[in-house]
Amino acid sequence: MKVKRSERLIDMTHYLVEHPRKLVPLTFFADRFQSAKSSISEDLVIVKESFKLRGVGTLQTVSGAAGGVKYIPGIKRKQAEELIDTLREHVSHSDRLLPGGYLYLTDILGDIHLMNHIGKLFAAAFADQDIDVIMTVATKGIGIAHAVARYLGVPVVVVRRDSKVTEGSTVSINYVSGSSKRIQTMLLSKRSLAQGSRVLIVDDFMRAGGTAAGMKSLLDEFSATVAGIGIFIESEYREEHLVDDYISLLKLAGVDEKDKTIRVTTGNYFDQVQSFLSTNE
C-alpha cells in the first residue's frame, strides 16, 4: 500500500529524531513507504526546511550509491540562550544550598526535560566532531551522559570508583583530585572501550578539573582520544584548571552560606560554540 505524503512526513520525522547522526539510505524510506525515491527526496526537503526553521537540526544529504540522509541535532543561538537561562534559574534557587556550601543538584540531574536541554546543548556544541562514545564517572554524570548520547546516537561508558565483579577485568588509574589534593582511583571495564575511540567526556560539576584530567589519563590507557569535554556547572576556581579545553553551560560564581545566596552565571558555552542554526525565520 502506498503511503500518503502527510503520513510519510510524520513517520520520517519520528524515525530521524530517534536515529540522530545515522546515515539512512533513501531506499530505506522508499521501501518503508512503497514510494518512489523522487517522492522521498521531496519529503526530505520539506522535513529539512521545517527542522531548520524550528531549530531542531539539519539534514545532511550524502549522495552516491552509499548515500542517504543524516539528521544532525542542532539549535539556534537564541534557543541555546533560553535553555541555559532555564538551567541557570533552576540551579540558582537558594534552597539548594547545603551545609559546607555544597549544592543539591540531584533533582535537576533526574529531571528528564532539563536533561534533554543539556543533551541538546552539548550535541549542538559537538555537532562537527567525530564522536564514538560518551564517557562519564559514576554516579551523578550518568543522566547527562545518556541525554547527550541520545542526541549524538552513540553509546555511554561509565567510569567507576570501585571494582564490581560484573565489570570483568578493568583498567584502573590513580589520580590527584585537583581541589582536595587527595589521591583517588578510577577504573573502567577493559572491554567497554575500543582502542582508538574518540571520546566525549561529560560531567555534572568541575572545580579544579581533577576528575576530568583523571578520565583523560584513563583514556590514554585505551589509546583513545578526547573529542571534547562538556561540563554542566563549572565552579569558580582561582588556580589554573587541570584541563583547559572544556565547554561549560553554567558557572558557579559564588556561594554565600550566611546570606543563603548562590550566584550562577553562564559558563564559557557561547565563547566556545559558534555553530548555531541560522535564524532567518
Place this chain on the structure above:
Amino acid sequence: MKVKRSERLIDMTHYLVEHPRKLVPLTFFADRFQSAKSSISEDLVIVKESFKLRGVGTLQTVSGAAGGVKYIPGIKRKQAEELIDTLREHVSHSDRLLPGGYLYLTDILGDIHLMNHIGKLFAAAFADQDIDVIMTVATKGIGIAHAVARYLGVPVVVVRRDSKVTEGSTVSINYVSGSSKRIQTMLLSKRSLAQGSRVLIVDDFMRAGGTAAGMKSLLDEFSATVAGIGIFIESEYREEHLVDDYISLLKLAGVDEKDKTIRVTTGNYFDQVQSFLSTNE
C-alpha cells in the same frame, strides 16, 4: 506567518514525541503555527492515525476548556516481540560470561538504542498507570531509568548505597539481600521524593528480589506507593521471590560455565502486559 500543513505535521510530531504524556492545549499549537484550532484538530487526526499505524503510540484527546491532546507512547505486540528478541540475542552472547557465572551487561546498559527499546517496552507496559517518578538503585539501573522516564515524561530518583554530602539529608534503611542473605544499606535523599508519590521501580537485574523489596520498604518511609516494578533480566530462582508483582523482559534460565553457554528466554512480559496497539495495518 501562517504555517503550511506539512510543516505543522513535522513540528507537531517532533514536539509530541519530546513531550510524552503531557497535556498540550490545542491553543498551544494554534498559537505556534498561527492556525485555526479547526486546522490543528485536523492535523492531530492525521498524526494520530500515523502513530497508530506505525506503532508509535496513541493520541488521547481531552475535550473541554482545559482540554488538549496527550501523546501516550505505545507499541504493537509484534514490535514488542521483535524488541525483546533483539535484547535476548544481545544478552545471549557467550562472551558475556564472566568468572563465577556472572554476566557482563555494561555495554548493553550503555547502548542508547537498546535502552530506547527497554524504555519503549516499559512505557507501553505501564501506559495505563499513574506514575510520578521512576526509581532505581545506583549504578547500573540508571540508564534504564532515564530511558523509561523519557518515554513516560517523569523524573528519575536514584537510590544509593553510600551517603554523599551533595545529597543533603537522607533516609536510609537496612535490608537483607535475598540471595546472599547479607544485610545491606540503601538510602535516598530526603527531598528527592514527595510524600505520596506513585513510583515505578526499575532495575537491570533481579534474582531473589531483595533489592526491589528494599526499595519498596524505602518507599514506605516516604509514604509513597509502588506503581509497578520493571526488571530488564530476572534470573531463574528456585525459592519464592521477595516481590511478586514485577514485569521482566528477559529471564536468565541457565548459565553453563564449562560449556560457556547462556540460556536466555523471554521474561513474564507477555503474561503481564495486554495493552498493545491494534495491528489493523
